[in-house]
Amino acid sequence: MAQTTASRQPNILILMVDQLNGTLFPDGPADFLHAPHLKALAARSFRFAQNYTASPLCAPGRASFMTGQLPRRTRVYDNAAEFASDIPTFAHHLRRAGYRTALSGKMHFVGPDQLHGFEERLTTDIYPADFGWTPDYRRPNERIDWWYHNLGSVTGAGVAETSNQMEYDDEVAFFATQKLHQLARDSDDPERRPWLLTVSFTHPHDPYVARRQFFDLYQGIRELDPQVAAIPYDEMDPHSQRLYKANDAAQFDISADDVRRSRQAYFGNISYLDDKIGGLLATLAATRMQDDTIVVFASDHGDMLGERGLWFKMSFFEGSARVPLMIAVPGRPGGRIDAPVSNLDVAPTLGDLAGVAMDEIAPWTDGESLVPLIEGGSRSAPVAMEYAAEGSAAPLVALREGRYKFVHCELDPPQLFDLESDPNELSNLAGMAEHAQRVETFMTQIAARWDMAAFDAEVRASQARRHVVYPALRNGAYFPWDFQPLQKASERYMRNHMDLNVLEEEKRFPRGE
Known part of the structure; x- marks a missing residue:
């Protein structure tokens, strides 16, 4: 368990971003990224170089991040599936242990419960909380044009002074900074509760639009071109073909300039986030809480960024499924950890670091605490992922174990990749005789973990119910x-029922200096 200078339970600051490709964080931010604040955070963090989302889509990925449970267990299969109030989250576990819990920003909760263990929420969400974005497996070839992604985000990429998403993230940062000041003013109280503040931004999620000052940082760099050129449709795997159709890709003529401009704006928005995060970390230091605060940096899922001709997320390829995870623990020097881990592990890890008994959390999570890895131990359990949302016609599942990733869907041929020798996942080993035993072993693990027919039936029933309820x-x-x-x-601020002298003293930090 972490020790703080005050020998109290540590505060916890979670900095979450949206759709950040984990391959850009091989050991903290890649060298070419202009992210000085994230690089400084990385230098004092445990850096999980091979961390994966539980599901490569916003709502299911975030519900899994908060609960440590896979989507089949949370029943948050897609971006319009209700997140039930009776599922424990890390906010519940920590609040039960005495923490103040607050959220500023996006968490894409669907349903009437918009708190899920947070005592207070400082902003609204950027996305709707209703069932309007429900997929429909009964109509597998029908594209829902009014809410599915399309590649207009790519052809329309470029520079803007402001946007819907910039307005939102500017607000998220403002209220989070204000909250840190409030928490600092309360810290003199000897009975004060430790706090958990989650600050969740919507960038660098598409549309790929950045402010000029950040966009221009990446003018002409070689990383504007993908490593893997667009793969022709008839050479794609079946799920990539479904995503091609779901994204209405045939209706867009994507040029090399479109790709470069989109990637440049995406990288620019990483720098935009770095600026916001730098401000929050500076506030944490200025308010003298840094030495008592664990800082977590995470993302819900990645972005393919034009690799293989794919965009956004929704697949188990590395660009979509691999996400950054850094944890800075006061008094610990940090370091790189290469064992494959999962966002499912965040909830039990936070509980472990806060001193919550693991037997209180274990029944409610599919993940495991990362504290043993932080302390030099090893991990052998495979990383599991699920996907049952837009662009799919039946659930997909995946296991990452050692150097291999195995992907299974009842509709498709299996996929097996050796990520050490083939990091771009260009060679599917599943059909090769020399890997037949490995495929059989993975299929045995799949069968032991998932009843795929039951999983499919559960998703279809959930979709059908929502297609009745939403229009009603x-x-x-x-x-x-x-x-x-x-x-x-x-x-x-200042009102007549307040004592002005007391008010001014209480709102100042530090006091009397």
Whole structure:
């Protein structure tokens, strides 16, 4: 367990970003990235170089991140599946252990519960909380044009002074900074509770639009070109073909300049985030809480960024499924850890670092604490992933074990990749005689872990229920589930029921200097 200078439970600051490709974080940010604050954080963090999402899509990936449970267990299969209130999250575990818990930013909760263990939420979400984005396995070849991704994000990439997403992340950072100041002012109270603050940005998620100051940092660099050229449609694996159709790719003529401009804006938005995160870390230091605070940097899923001709996420290829994870623990020097791990491991790890008994968390998680790895131990359990959302027609599952990744779907031929010799996943070994035994071993593990027919039936039943409920709720009087941040204006700043002298002293940090 972490020790802090005050010998109290550590505070925890989670910095979460959206759609950040983990291959760009082989050991902290890649050298070409202009990310000085993230590089400084990496230097004092445990850096998990081969960390994976539990599901490469926003809502299921985030529900799994918070609970440590795979989507089949949370039933958050897609971006419009309800996240049930009775599923414990790390916010519940830590709040039960005495923590103050707060969220600023995106977590893509679907359903009437918009807190899931957080005592307070400082902003609304950027995405809707209802069932409107529900896929439909009954119509596998029908594209839902009004909400599915399309490649207009690529052809429209470039520079803007502001955007919907910039406006949101500017607000997320502002309220998170304000909250850190509030927490610092409360820290003199000897009875104060330790805190968990999750700050969750929506960048570098598409659309690929960046402010000029960040876009120009990457002018002309060689990383603007993908390592793997676009693969012709008839040479793609079946799931990539489904994603090609889901993204309406045939309707767009993507040029090399479109690709470079999109990647340049994406890299620029990493620098934009670095600037925001740098401000938060500076506030943490200025308010004298750095030495008592664990800092976690994470993402929900990655982005293919034009590799193989694919964009966004929704697949188990490395660009989509591999995500950064860095954990800075006061009093520990950090270091690189190469064992494959998962976002499923974050919830039990936070509990472990906070001193929560593991037997209280273990029944509610499919992951395992990373503290043994941090302390020099080893890990042998494979990393599991699931996907059952847009662009799929039946659930897909994957296992990462050692140097190999195995992907299974009842509709498709199996895929086996040796990530050490073939990091770009260009050679599917599943059909080769010399790997037949390995494929058989993986299939045995798949069968032991998943009942694929039951999984498929559960997803279809969930979709069918939501296709009944959603249009009903939109007919007539409509009460949205979107989180509505409430502020009591009469308790803010300066009001006549407050003692002015007491107020000014309490709101100053540090006091009396």
